[in-house]
Amino acid sequence: MDTPTSLPDRFAAGTTVKYTRSLADYLASDLWVLTLVIAGAVNRSFTATTNVDGRSFDLLLPYHDAGSGPATDELTPGVYTAAEYVAKGTERYQVGGPWTIQVLPDLTENVDQQLWLEKIVAALRARVSGQLAAGSEMAKVEVEGRAVEFYSPMDAAKLLDIYESRLRSLLSGGALTVPVEVHFQ
Numbered sequence: 001m002d003t004p005t006s007l008p009d010r011f012a013a014g015t016t017v018k019y020t021r022s023l024a025d026y027l028a029s030d031l032w033v034l035t036l037v038i039a040g041a042v043n044r045s046f047t048a049t050t051n052v053d054g055r056s057f058d059l060l061l062p063y064h065d066a067g068s069g070p071a072t073d074e075l076t077p078g079v080y081t082a083a084e085y086v087a088k089g090t091e092r093y094q095v096g097g098p099w100t101i102q103v104l105p106d107l108t109e110n111v112d113q114q115l116w117l118e119k120i121v122a123a124l125r126a127r128v129s130g131q132l133a134a135g136s137e138m139a140k141v142e143v144e145g146r147a148v149e150f151y152s153p154m155d156a157a158k159l160l161d162i163y164e165s166r167l168r169s170l171l172s173g174g175a176l177t178v179p180v181e182v183h184f185q
Contacts, residue, residue, distance in 0.1 A: 007036065007059070007082055007101065014073040014106035017061040020051055023095055026086040029054040033087050036061075038101070040080030044070035077105040117167040120148055124160040128153060 004019040011017050026032040028050040034057040036046045046069070048057035065071040083097030148159060 003058075006096075007084075007099065009099065010102040010104060011072070012104040012106055013075045013077060014063050014108065016063045017072060018059060020056050020058050021048065021084065021096070022056040023086065026088075026093070026095065027055050028057055031088050034059070034095075035085050035087065036082060037085065038075065038080050038082045040103075041076045041078050042074055044074060046070060072103070073106065075103045077103050079103075117163060117170060121160065121163050121167055124148070124156055124163060127156045128160055 005021065006019055008017065008019075021034060023032075023034070026034075028034075028048075034048040036048070036059055038044050038046070046059060046061050048059045051058050062069075062071045064073050080101050080103060081098050082101050083099070084095050086093055086095050148163075
């Protein structure tokens with residue numbers, strides 16, 4: 001299997017990620033050091049090693065920290081920003097990114113895999129359909145410490161449209177999704 005030449009745009013937490021990066025202007029043999037920075041809910045930096053060719057860099061994101069540094073099992077599922085930097089002495093340059101990457105849940109972990117948005121959409125659907133009783137004038141749906149408040153079933157229906165659209169976009173990899181109403185006669 002060939003080693004990829006770039007960071008994948010999505011991977012699961014707790015899996016090994018590796019790729020080889022060649023930079024014509026910043027050779028490993030000239031003592032440049034390549035670092036990948038992943039920033040989001042958790043911030044981690046991964047330093048590359050020099051490839052056997054002496055010119056390129058091998059980036060390895062281990063699945064588990066064995067006392068040697070950061071690992072992908074430390075990344076909580078979510079959307080992150082990633083960038084690559086080279087450094088030598090007092091010089092430092094961004095050579096890749098920023099990219100948006102998605103860290104997916106580690107399916108081997110015994111955790112709730114349902115997304116927060118999915119839970120909010122389910123709760124709002126229940127409220128709109130009358131299955132979730134509203135308070136006197138205002139209702140509140142709370143999931144994992146995040147709350148959505150609304151004053152009427154009409155407000156709940158508007159919020160449901162917004163959150164369903166966000167969920168569709170997230171599940172489609174960021175593609176814009178627009179519901180289309182079709183009538184047949």
